[in-house]
Amino acid sequence: xxxxxxxxxxxxxxxxxxxxxxxxxxxxxxxxxxxxxxxxxxxxxxxxxxxxxxxxxxxxxxxxxxxxxxxxxxxxxxxxxxxxxxxxxxxxxxxxxxxxxxxxxxxxxxxxxxxxxxxxxxxxxxxxxxxxxxxxxxxxxxxxxxxxxxxxxxxxxxxxxxxxxxxxxxxxxxxxxxxxxxxxxxxxxxxxxxxxxxxxxxxxxxxxxxxxxxxxxxxxxxxxxxxxx
Numbered sequence: 001x002x003x004x005x006x007x008x009x010x011x012x013x014x015x016x017x018x019x020x021x022x023x024x025x026x027x028x029x030x031x032x033x034x035x036x037x038x039x040x041x042x043x044x045x046x047x048x049x050x051x052x053x054x055x056x057x058x059x060x061x062x063x064x065x066x067x068x069x070x071x072x073x074x075x076x077x078x079x080x081x082x083x084x085x086x087x088x089x090x091x092x093x094x095x096x097x098x099x100x101x102x103x104x105x106x107x108x109x110x111x112x113x114x115x116x117x118x119x120x121x122x123x124x125x126x127x128x129x130x131x132x133x134x135x136x137x138x139x140x141x142x143x144x145x146x147x148x149x150x151x152x153x154x155x156x157x158x159x160x161x162x163x164x165x166x167x168x169x170x171x172x173x174x175x176x177x178x179x180x181x182x183x184x185x186x187x188x189x190x191x192x193x194x195x196x197x198x199x200x201x202x203x204x205x206x207x208x209x210x211x212x213x214x215x216x217x218x219x220x221x222x223x224x225x226x227x228x229x
Contacts, residue, residue, distance in 0.1 A: 008032075008033055008034065008035050009033055009034050009035070009072060009228065010034075010035050010037055010069055010070065010071040010072060011026075011030075011034055011035065011036050011037065011071055011072070011073050011074070011075065011224065012037050012038075012039070012066035012067075012069065012071035012073065012074035012075065012101060012103075013026070013036055013037065013038045013039070013066070013074070013075045013077055014038075014039050014040075014041060014059070014062050014063065014066060014074065014075065014076050014077055014078075014097070015038060015039075015040055015041070015077040015078065015194065016040070016041055016042075016043035016054060016077075016078050016081070016160060016195070017040040017041060017042045017043050018043050018159075018160035018161055018164075018195070019040075019077065019078070019160060019164070019194055019195040020160070020161065020164040020195055021164050021194065021195040021196065021197055021217070022077045022194035022195060022216075022217055022220075023036065023038055025194075025199050025200075025217040025221070026075075026217065026220070026221060026224075029221055030221075030224070034228075037066055037069045037071060038066075039062040039063070039065040039066040040062065041054050041058035041059060041062045041078075042054065042057075042058050043058075043160065045158055045159065046080070046130065046131075046134070046157065046158045046159060046160055046163065047131065047133065047134070047158050048084060048133050048134060048137065051078070051080060051081040051084055051134075052084065054078075054081060055081055055084075055085075055093070059093065059096065059097070060096065060100060063096070063097045063100040063101055064100055066101060067100055067101040067102065070102075070103075071101065071103055072103055072104075072228070073103055073104055073105075073106065073224065073227055073228065074097050074098075074101050074103060074104070074105045074106070075105070075106050075107075075108075075220055075224065076093055076094065076097060076105055076106070076107040076108065077108060077194045077220070078108065078194060079108040079109060079112070079138075079192045079193055079194055079216045080128075080130060080134045080137070080138060080192065080193065081093075082107045082108060082109045083109055083134075083137055083138045083141040083142075084134075084137050084141075086140065086141050086144055087109075087141060087144050087145060090107050090109045090110065090141070093105075093107060094106070094107050094110065104227065106220065106223050106224070106227065108194060108216045108219065108220055109141065110223070111216075111219040111220045111222065111223035112190055112192075112214055112216065112219040113142075113145050113147070114219070114223065115214045115219045115222060116147055116188060116190060116214060117147075119187075119188050119212050121148065121186070121187035121188035121212075122148055122187055123148055123150045123184050123185065123186050123187045123188075124142070124147050124148050124149050124150060124186060124187070124188050124189075124190065125149075125150065125151045125152075125153070125178065125179060125182050125186035125188070125189045125190070126138055126139060126142065126149060126151070126152040126153070126189075126190050126192060127152075127153050127154075127174070127175050127178050127189055127190070127191045127192070128152070128153070128154040128155070128191070128192040128193060128196075129154065129155040129157045129163040129166065129192075129193050129196050130154045130155070130156075130157065130158075130192070130193070131154065131156055131157070131158050132154065132156075134154075135152045135154045136152075138152065138192060139152045142190075150182065150184060150186065151178075151182040151186070153174075153178040153181075153182070155174065160195050163193060163195050163196055164195045164196070164197070166196065166197065167197070168197045168198070168200040168201045169201070171191070171196065171197060171198050171201055172201040172204060172205055172208075175189060175191060175198070175201075175205055175209075175213070176205070176208060176209065179209050179211075186211060187211055187212075188211055188212045188213075188214070189205070189209070189211065189212070189213045189214070190214045190215075190219075191213065191214070191215045191216070192215075192216055193216055194216045194217055194220075196215070196216070198213075198215040198216070198217075198218075199215045199217040199218045199221075202214075202215050202218050
């Protein structure tokens with residue numbers, strides 16, 4: 001189906017400057033009636049210090065840029081950055097974006113929490129490409145949300161381009177190994193990071209492990225469709 005530009009619905013997306021996956025993941029799957037308008041936030045490194053600096057210096061300017069296209073919804077597309085400051089910090093980020101842009105904002109953490117709570121797992125495993133300091137913040141935020149996190153496994157990567165370069169099959173093998181090495185056995189897995197190519201193997205993982213697998217970009221995609229009907 002082809003749509004005239006005047007008939008298309010605009011979505012805003014705020015991503016770290018070095019994210020090479022999320023935009024493509026969403027473009028491949030969104031119906032033709034939607035367009036994706038992207039503003040990038042400079043990120044020096046995928047570390048606590050690097051992401052804190054991005055939030056402090058880059059978030060508001062990026063939101064002002066995407067506001068100029070008058071989107072009906074904005075996605076804040078960085079999982080670890082919103083998890084850094086806990087649930088209150090995540091809400092503050094969404095609130096700031098909404099104030100600047102004048103429309104609702106969905107964060108990756110909000111989308112992931114919705115999907116996980118819907119499934120009501122007793123044992124949740126977090127799998128990430130991150131270093132330990134970010135994994136610790138992620139786990140703390142998900143525990144604060146009342147989720148039964150029983151393990152966190154990371155690849156130890158601190159550069160977005162390195163994260164985006166990990167092949168989907170390698171991600172699949174890493175997640176399978178993490179699930180099988182975790183006790184108690186997980187009933188749900190959340191694979192974090194918007195520049196991690198986990199969406200591409202999520203269904204394969206579900207078939208192999210027999211449990212739900214939520215990824216950052218998969219969760220956001222579901223949230224967008226749910227919000228926009």
